[in-house]
Amino acid sequence: MLRNAIRKDLLLNGKQFWGLIPWFAWAAYALGQEHMGAMTAVSGALIGALMTVSICAREDKFHATAFLASLPVARRTFVQARYLLALVVGAVSMAGVAAMSAVLPWSVQSVAEAFEPKTLLLGAAVAGVSVAMLMPLAIRFGLLGVIGFFAVLQVAGIALLVLPVALGMKDVLNGLFRAAERGFIGLHGALDQPGTLLQTAAIVAMAVWVSFQVSVFLVERQDL
Amino acid sequence: MRILIANSSPDPIYDQIVRQVRAQIIAGDLHEGEPLPSIRKLALDLQISVITTKRAYDELEAEGFIDTVAGKGTFVAAQNAEFLREKRMKAVEEKMAAAVDEARLMGLGYPKLSEMLRLLCEEGS
Amino acid sequence: MSADYALELHGVCKRYRGFRLDDVSFSLPRGYIGGLIGPNGSGKTTIIKLIMNLARHEAGEIRVFGLDNRRDEVAVRSRIGFVYDVPGFWDDQTLALHRRALGTFYPRWSDETFNRLASEFGLPLDRKFKTLSAGMKTKFALAMALSHEADLLIMDEPTAGLDPVFRRELLQRLSALLQDEGKSILFSTHITSDLERVADFITFVQNGRIAFSMPRHDLFDAWAIVKGDAAVLARLDPATVRGARQRGTGAEALVSDAASARRALGASALVERPRLDDVMVLMEGEAAHAA
Numbered sequence A: 001m002l003r004n005a006i007r008k009d010l011l012l013n014g015k016q017f018w019g020l021i022p023w024f025a026w027a028a029y030a031l032g033q034e035h036m037g038a039m040t041a042v043s044g045a046l047i048g049a050l051m052t053v054s055i056c057a058r059e060d061k062f063h064a065t066a067f068l069a070s071l072p073v074a075r076r077t078f079v080q081a082r083y084l085l086a087l088v089v090g091a092v093s094m095a096g097v098a099a100m101s102a103v104l105p106w107s108v109q110s111v112a113e114a115f116e117p118k119t120l121l122l123g124a125a126v127a128g129v130s131v132a133m134l135m136p137l138a139i140r141f142g143l144l145g146v147i148g149f150f151a152v153l154q155v156a157g158i159a160l161l162v163l164p165v166a167l168g169m170k171d172v173l174n175g176l177f178r179a180a181e182r183g184f185i186g187l188h189g190a191l192d193q194p195g196t197l198l199q200t201a202a203i204v205a206m207a208v209w210v211s212f213q214v215s216v217f218l219v220e221r222q223d224l
Numbered sequence B: 001m002r003i004l005i006a007n008s009s010p011d012p013i014y015d016q017i018v019r020q021v022r023a024q025i026i027a028g029d030l031h032e033g034e035p036l037p038s039i040r041k042l043a044l045d046l047q048i049s050v051i052t053t054k055r056a057y058d059e060l061e062a063e064g065f066i067d068t069v070a071g072k073g074t075f076v077a078a079q080n081a082e083f084l085r086e087k088r089m090k091a092v093e094e095k096m097a098a099a100v101d102e103a104r105l106m107g108l109g110y111p112k113l114s115e116m117l118r119l120l121c122e123e124g125s
Numbered sequence C: 001m002s003a004d005y006a007l008e009l010h011g012v013c014k015r016y017r018g019f020r021l022d023d024v025s026f027s028l029p030r031g032y033i034g035g036l037i038g039p040n041g042s043g044k045t046t047i048i049k050l051i052m053n054l055a056r057h058e059a060g061e062i063r064v065f066g067l068d069n070r071r072d073e074v075a076v077r078s079r080i081g082f083v084y085d086v087p088g089f090w091d092d093q094t095l096a097l098h099r100r101a102l103g104t105f106y107p108r109w110s111d112e113t114f115n116r117l118a119s120e121f122g123l124p125l126d127r128k129f130k131t132l133s134a135g136m137k138t139k140f141a142l143a144m145a146l147s148h149e150a151d152l153l154i155m156d157e158p159t160a161g162l163d164p165v166f167r168r169e170l171l172q173r174l175s176a177l178l179q180d181e182g183k184s185i186l187f188s189t190h191i192t193s194d195l196e197r198v199a200d201f202i203t204f205v206q207n208g209r210i211a212f213s214m215p216r217h218d219l220f221d222a223w224a225i226v227k228g229d230a231a232v233l234a235r236l237d238p239a240t241v242r243g244a245r246q247r248g249t250g251a252e253a254l255v256s257d258a259a260s261a262r263r264a265l266g267a268s269a270l271v272e273r274p275r276l277d278d279v280m281v282l283m284e285g286e287a288a289h290a291a
Helices: A002-030 A037-061 A064-069 A075-103 A111-115 A117-166 A170-190 A194-221 B013-027 B039-046 B050-062 B081-106 B110-124 C044-051 C073-077 C095-105 C111-121 C134-145 C164-177 C192-198 C216-222 C258-268 C276-290
Strands: B066-069 B073-076 C005-016 C019-029 C033-037 C059-064 C080-083 C152-156 C184-189 C201-206 C209-215 C224-228 C241-247 C250-255 C270-272
Touching: A002 A037, A002 A075, A002 C095, A037 A064, A037 A075, A037 A117, A064 A075, A075 A117, A075 A194, A117 A194, B013 B050, B013 B081, B013 C216, B039 B050, B039 C164, B050 B066, B050 C216, B081 B110, C005 C044, C005 C184, C019 C044, C019 C059, C019 C184, C019 C201, C019 C209, C033 C044, C033 C192, C044 C059, C044 C152, C044 C184, C073 C080, C080 C134, C095 C111, C095 C134, C111 C134, C134 C152, C134 C164, C164 C184, C164 C192, C184 C192, C192 C276, C201 C216, C201 C276, C209 C216, C216 C258, C224 C258, C224 C276, C241 C276, C250 C258, C250 C276, C258 C270
Parallel strands: C033 C184, C033 C201, C080 C152, C152 C184
Antiparallel strands: B066 B073, C005 C019, C005 C059, C201 C209, C224 C250, C224 C270, C241 C250
16 A cells, blocks of 8 residues: 555656756756765755655645545555655655766766765755654645745744844844854764764654654544 | 336325236236346336335235245245235225215215116126 | 445534534445435535545444444445545546556556546546546546445535536436445435435435435325415424425425325315425425524
């Protein structure tokens, strides 16, 4: 049944992935720039995973959820398929970057850099956490859920920008941004150590697992 | 077996079927052991609901006119000649009772009525 | 015995904001067609959703072929052919792709059956779903529902949007399906003539409750519409009166015992076989009265 569910996603929703083409074009360009290997790989994982999440909005638009729930399949199975697909598409996008960096004549990246364990993990982490946050919303609330999430993010972002200035705390804001930047670079650097590598992997895996449980819970209780 | 359903008739459809089948069996048009269409086939042919044909067959079976053999189908039941004669007598009696009721409404008494009956019987022969 | 029934609902309840389904009970024996009739918003679609477990019922029991519709939902739905009133298909994909992607979910799916039905219905398999007319969309849903040897066909307003010719054809096709006495059909509609034509059992849903559920001969032969003077109609046994209304030309009453009405009123009133829409109108009036 899981196999059928994945197959159905690929057949009926595969169209969604044409949206990755613009990103691939950008990636091909980016690979010609110095030090863009890791960034391109990570962005690939993220975009691939998010594209899969957006399938939820597509099915919501077509009112397909009720029809799918009328099939002799547990709703949970469709949720499993969606998460698995997100993981796979993210991984395939990263592999695509590695392939491009090796094959494209203007690529200045070494395949090794794109394939570094810490880059892979960073990609998995970024993609994994994003999926963990967005999938339950998207799968339960469809298009509105995703839009709602980004609307809230935007409002929070604007508040974060405006409030400190209004309250005269501009320096605090700059300080925060710099700390975040340092944090990201720091994390990338820290991932050099195997210990941190494993810890991060474990945390991401757990986040995705929790997200999956939440999705199943929401979907199974939904009145269609 | 010939069945004609009058949609506009006030009589329930299952009743029309029962009466027609019963009449055909009594008249000998349907013979003992003859197979009848299944309730579903009959429903399809007559373009009526299955539950209606089922009700008709149930009644005919209760009255002893037909038998359903599991796995084989529905057949005209063995008719007791005496039983049949009794049924036919009853049918004649019912018709007479109806005529008597009508006569009464008009004020016709037994003498006039028996005269009419005699004429009708002589007409027939 | 439970397995002799295609469908059994006992005391089913469901509460939504502003609407409630209360103590819904009715059954459909195997091999028959059951019709759910009622005004829009009365709860027909909700009942169907509950049977399919698209929505979870809050109280009561729903059994399909003797199985619990929630605990054994996958086994139950593998034997149900479902036609919803909202088409839930992928607008930008072809019918053929739908068949490829969705057929395999059913253990007894048959591509041959689907292709045969598609050609009988005139469905263009290489066209995208959004290019189809409303009637075609319903036919497609029907073809999908009839291609996996479903033992129970459940349809929500299947004839809405269909031209009269195909509607008649569909009803005939449904009757023909029942030549196999293992198959059963439940459909909801607000078009009374559809039920009058084919339904074996008629269930009237009114304001989230079951007003009545009975075999057709009880409704059409035992019940009656009585027409006459209001004064005359007053002589009817009130226990049998299910609805009444005044008209300019006299009064009408719906009674559940035609024989007793004839005995009570004789020739002073008209006692007729009821039409389903008359039944609905007169019972609606009664419900409004009681409210």
